[in-house]
Amino acid sequence: MSLKSCEKVEKSQVVLTIEVGSAEFEAAIEKAYQKMRKKINVPGFRPGKAPRKVIEGMYGAEVFFEEAINIAFPEAYEAAVKEQELQVVGYPAVEMVGECTKEGFTFKATTPVYPEVTLGEYKGLTAEKDEVKVGAADVNERLKQLQDRNTRLVSVDREAKEGDTAVIDFEGFLDGKPFDGGKGEGHNLELGSHSFVPGFEEQVVGMKAGEEKDLDITFPEDYHADLAGKAVVFKVKVNEVKAKEVPELDDEFAKDVSEFDTLKDLKADLKKQITEERQKDADRAFEDAVMEQAAANITAEIPDAMVENQCRQFLDNFKMQIAQQGIPYDQYMQITGMDEAKLLEDAKEPALRQVKMDLTVAAIIKAENLDATDDEVEAEYKKLAEQYNMDIEMVKKYLPAEQIKDQLVSQKAVAVVVDSANVVVKKASAKKTAKKTTKKADAETAEAEVETAETEAEKDAE
Numbered sequence: 244m245s246l247k248s249c250e251k252v253e254k255s256q257v258v259l260t261i262e263v264g265s266a267e268f269e270a271a272i273e274k275a276y277q278k279m280r281k282k283i284n285v286p287g288f289r290p291g292k293a294p295r296k297v298i299e300g301m302y303g304a305e306v307f308f309e310e311a312i313n314i315a316f317p318e319a320y321e322a323a324v325k326e327q328e329l330q331v332v333g334y335p336a337v338e339m340v341g342e343c344t345k346e347g348f349t350f351k352a353t354t355p356v357y358p359e360v361t362l363g364e365y366k367g368l369t370a371e372k373d374e375v376k377v378g379a380a381d382v383n384e385r386l387k388q389l390q391d392r393n394t395r396l397v398s399v400d401r402e403a404k405e406g407d408t409a410v411i412d413f414e415g416f417l418d419g420k421p422f423d424g425g426k427g428e429g430h431n432l433e434l435g436s437h438s439f440v441p442g443f444e445e446q447v448v449g450m451k452a453g454e455e456k457d458l459d460i461t462f463p464e465d466y467h468a469d470l471a472g473k474a475v476v477f478k479v480k481v482n483e484v485k486a487k488e489v490p491e492l493d494d495e496f497a498k499d500v501s502e503f504d505t506l507k508d509l510k511a512d513l514k515k516q517i518t519e520e521r522q523k524d525a526d527r528a529f530e531d532a533v534m535e536q537a538a539a540n541i542t543a544e545i546p547d548a549m550v551e552n553q554c555r556q557f558l559d560n561f562k563m564q565i566a567q568q569g570i571p572y573d574q575y576m577q578i579t580g581m582d583e584a585k586l587l588e589d590a591k592e593p594a595l596r597q598v599k600m601d602l603t604v605a606a607i608i609k610a611e612n613l614d615a616t617d618d619e620v621e622a623e624y625k626k627l628a629e630q631y632n633m634d635i636e637m638v639k640k641y642l643p644a645e646q647i648k649d650q651l652v653s654q655k656a657v658a659v660v661v662d663s664a665n666v667v668v669k670k671a672s673a674k675k676t677a678k679k680t681t682k683k684a685d686a687e688t689a690e691a692e693v694e695t696a697e698t699e700a701e702k703d704a705e
Contacts, residue, residue, distance in 0.1 A: 244319040247349070249327050255358035255546045259323045260340065260351050263315045268347040275310035308343050320352050330357035333548025355546035360606040363540025369665040370532035373525040376671045377517045385513045389500050390492060396485040402449050403484045405435040409447050410483040415460075416476045422469070429482065440466075447479065455480045533664045534657060538599040541606065545598055553594035554587050561586070607656040615651035623647050 244267060247260040263271075276295045285293035285301065299306055316337065324331055335354035342348075396408055403409045409432050415425025434444050446458045458477040462470045490496050497509040562572050576583065607613070624647065628635040 244322045246323045246326055249323075252353070253544065255356055255544045256353055257327070257329060257356050258351055258353045259320070259327070259335075260349065261319050261323050262349045263319050263347045265346045267319070268311060268315055268345070271311035271315035272307045272345075274314050275307040279307065279310055304345060305343075312343060312348060315348075316350065319350075323352070324354070329354070331355070332357055332546060333552065355548040358543040358545055358549075358602070360602050361542040362603070362606045362610055363537075363542065365537040365540065365603070365607060365660050366663040367665065368533045368536045368660065368663075369667060370529055370536065371669040372529040372666045373521075373669050374671045375518060375521045375525055377514050377521065381517050382510050382514050385517060386492060386510065390490060390496070393490050393496075393500055395488045397488045398452075399484050399486045400452070401484065402451050403434060403447060403481065405448055406433075406487065408433050408485040408487075409450065409481050410485065411447065412480045412482065414478050416478070417470070417473055422475070425475070425477070431485075443477065447481065450479075450481045450484075452481055452483050529664075529666065530657065530661050533660050534600060534603070535596070537607075537660050538596070538603040541599065541603050543599075543602055545595070545602070549598050550591060550594050553598050554590040557590045557594060558583070558586060604653050604656045607659055608652055611656065611659055613652050613655045613659075615648045615655070619651055620644055620647050623651060 245262040245264060247262055248258075250258045250260075252258055273295070276298070280293060280295075280298065281291035283293065283298055283302075284290070285297060288297070295307075320335065331354050333355040335352040337353075338351050340349040340351055399407070411430050411432055412428045413426065413430065415422055417425075432439065432444065432447065434448055437444065440460055440462060442460050443458060446456070450456060456479050458479055459474070460477055461474045462472060464472045466472075490499070492506060494505045497503050497506045501509050501512070503509045503512060565572050565575050575581075624635050624638055624642075627633075627642070628638045631638070
């Protein structure tokens, strides 16, 4: 292989002009012959036994050229890349230069390479950071969630009312004939959930266990074509009526759902949890904001291949998520009517942002001469082992040390930006916070929302 030229062109691409000489091409032709001879029929010879000269005599000296080029190209290209110490980020576009003869051939390979990155301002940046406040309404909302999770359904001997769950058998009839999808047995229907066709649940209200009833229902005009706007009859039997048994919010409840003996202690812990969660969210949002600024300040000609590779990575992650839900990817795409080409197109903008972020982090690592020691890597292994309750050797088996080291160094780069940044505290709004935490926020709740942690503590003490 002889590298004739290496020329940088736009968008971080390099054009390599490479010549494959006669000796190298002859070796490639011999390999092509060994690979292809079994597929070439030559009269008087068993398959694969005809000499190369005989085959070339019958079909021409060029019979093996195409396959030989395919064999010679990768080795020549990789040698040229290595010689120039190029950091390739995609596949090359190849074109032949002149004719291919037994003396060899010349080709051009245009390949995308890792771009040169010039850092802009990345220290002393400024961004807003949400003020973290947790009030009584936040704690009460979290407490309500605990209460809902521990609510039981118990059978009751009375008429069903909204909020109850009716266990029903049903069958729908159109013009006196059953229709597809209109039958169910032992179905748990929460009255007021609006999970059935409009008018259905309302007519089940008032029924008792063992009662049967015909429900006259007209499907909405926007229902699927077969039943849209049609009047049908559902024959319904109520097998059981269940009501919610909501636990009292008292010390006994605290003991049942937590490690605490009193409701007061449970509330204090919930407040601590919410505060920590919101602080993490605020920290993460601030980090994202300043890192996006740092990424916006870099100068780099980003090759399309890097963005396309990131788009593919996003798609692969999406496929993995779908698989984890137990749904075949092709089936999911068919059901949802989604198109892979559209997914990739939509991914271009976030992919470009991610590529710029990665380039920024790498450039900061280089500029700050950041590294991670063996002790830091070992400490991270120990932390992960404790976090996931795994043997440390098992963690090491699945996570190579180099990967851990890369993560630690990247974290240090982000810390350089975040730790030097200026924080503008974004005050929490009483009205906004109340809307976030309660659906029916009255004046008393809104006032409680803006109380400080110290005021809350004083109230608890009283």
